[in-house]
Amino acid sequence: MAVKVLILEDNPVARSFLCRVVRESFSDQISITECGDLESARHQIRLTGGASGLHGVDPFKLILVDLELPDGNGMELLEELAQYPATKVVTTLYSDDDHLFPALQRGADGYLLKEDRFEVLVEELQKIVRGQPPLSPAIARRLLGHFRQGRVDGGPGRDSGFTVPGELAGGTAPVAIEKVPDHERLTPRESEVLTYLSKGFTIKEIASLMGIKWFTVNDHIKSIYKKLNVSSRAEAAVLATKQGLV
Template identity: 75%
Template sequence: MAVKVLIVEDNPVARSFLCRVVRESFSDGMEITEAGDLEGARQQLARADAEAGSPGFKLILIDLELPDGNGMEFLGELANRPAVKIVTTLYSDDDHLFPALQRGADGYLLKEDRFEVLVEELQRIVRGQPPLSPAIARRLLSHFRPGSSGDSGPMGLNSGFGTLTSSATPSGRGVTLDPLPEWERLTPRENEVLTYLSKGFTIKEIANLMGIKWFTVNDHIKSIYKKLNVSSRAEAAVLASKQGLV
């Protein structure tokens, strides 16, 4: 059965972009419903609930600025729903971030991030981690856990997606700038994959360029993330550059 997704976004271009991000993020079938304002979102919620006989949407993406209200208000209305609720916005300041989390947001993504970054961060829900844009994750870590390099950040997430799967790269830990031990150095093949990742190529594009299967690329990325102790391609690229690995 397809996983039902609701995208609440008033800008048609941004809405289309987010639909692409969702479809790219998960390998399971996704049934995406769009709403351009709060009233439309409420109507779609009621319709999906009636059809399913229970809360119908498993994933809800919410913009904070809408024509007939704001996403903060909508987050409050969704508080008791089991869906994964993710804010998608241009605002990265504390005045928007922390109230959204306090009102029940399970994740916070910046629409200005690159397509590949958003896909990687959205895929975190499959691994039970909060989907956070890199800048937001750093802000939270510095605010709640200064100096920490823990695995999960300040909030947990139980996605409730059941068997939903993705081609996601694995979870890593916080970036460390300490020199890497010799045994953790990347292999030539991993260096090649990391170089392509740093240039913004997708997993499928890297597979085509290297003449290998996408799941082999995925395995290389898992190894890269583990060795570099990171959780996103942006972090991996920065650390690799500083360490002179690429």
């Protein structure tokens, strides 16, 4: 079954360019749906179970979202899709904090600049397979600078409301080790994925070992993070080891 991708971009040339980037980024069979405005994107999402991605309906697994659209702002869609089971990546020309942090707050899993070279965008999208957030180099530097400045000042930095994962901050975030009463809720598949994560396997390697699609592994990892209340594989591995989950 083809992996379903939704590209929301009002500029036809940019949309065609992003289609090429997506096809080059992944080895899986890809089915791309192109939308030029919010309403058409919402319609396509309703056809795949609505904003919650109803069970039994084949949802999009990757959604690329432009911010400035003829009938609104991509931020609106990010908010609406907070519970939608897809990797959501902003693709925009804006690299400033006023766009970056609100997008991350609203659920974006990545943030790419369309002005980057084709090869750079392909490489950044491929990070999804390796379990890393897709971020344009300029955006990654901005995030690191933002939070490092906060540490230098002795405070939390500007009040963005966004907590940077340990993997972005250049190290393992402190993990409060507490008893996790709900760890039994991990499904057998999630426990297997967590075991592989703890041993350092990439998402692509886990998918190969388990005989499933890497997007499915990505879904399991999101569920694991939510259940264990962590935000990176490093935190998940530490907590899993401390609690004897693996």
